[in-house]
Amino acid sequence: AVGVGAALMQPRYMGGRLSNGARAADRQAQAEARQHERRRQEIAFRVAQAYFGAQVAAEGVSYAEEVLAQARETETFSKARNKEGLTLDADVARATAFRAQATADLESARERLASARSALHLLTGDTSHDLITPLRGGGDAPLVAPSMSPNTRPDLDSARMRVEAASAMVDVAKGALKPEIMAQGSVETLRSDFDQGA
Secondary structure, three states, X not given: OEEEEEEEEEEEEOXXXXXXXXXXXXXXXXXXXXXXXXXXXXXXXXXXXXXXXXXXXXXXXXXXXXHHXXXXXXXXHHHHHHHXXXXXXXXXXXXXXXXXXXXHHHHHHHHHHHHHXXXXXXXXXXXXXXXXXXXXXXXXOEOOOOOOOOOOOHHHHHHHXXXXXXXXXHHXXXXXXXXXXXXXXXXXXXXXXXXXOO
16 A cells, blocks of 8 residues: 655744744844944934034134234234334234144144045045035024934834843743644655555
8 A cells, every 4th residue: 555645733832932932023123224234324413413514624724824924913003113213122022922823723624624525525425525514504593403302212112122032032031931832733644555545
C-alpha cells in the first residue's frame, strides 16, 4: 500500500510570544523611523544655524570695515590738526591706536566669517556663499524659529516607542514560561495503487 499525507499546523496560543513579539518589532521599526526623522530635523536646524551664523559674520565684517574707515579718517584728521599745533601728540597716538584696534577687529571678523562659511559648506556640501535671506522677517519682527511641542518631537516619540518595545519583549520572555496550544489538521489517503480512487 502507498500512503500520502499532508498536515498544516497553526499556532493558536504561545503564551503571548507571537503577538508581543510582533508588537515589539513594530514599535522598534517605528522608533527607528522617528529617530531618523529627528536626525533630519537636527541637520536642517544646523544648516539654518550655520547659514544665519555666516550672515551675522558677514554683517560683522561690514561693521568692522566701517569702523576701520572711521578710525583712519580720525587718525588722518588728528595728524593734520597736530601739524597745525591744535592737538597733542597723545591725541594722535590714541587715534593711531584706535585705527590699529579697528584693523585687528576687522581681521577677527573676517576669520569668523571664513569659519562660519566653512561650517556651512561642510553641512551642505555647497560652495556657494550667496547669503540673501534677510536676518529679520516682515517689518521689524526678528526671525524666530517656531517652537516644537514635546508631543510632536520625533525623538520623544522614538523614546516612547522604544519603551513600549522593551515592555513587549518582557511579555515575550514571560510568555516563554507558559504552555503552548497548537491546532493541527491533516488529510490522508491510503491506496494499494496510484490508479485507485482516493
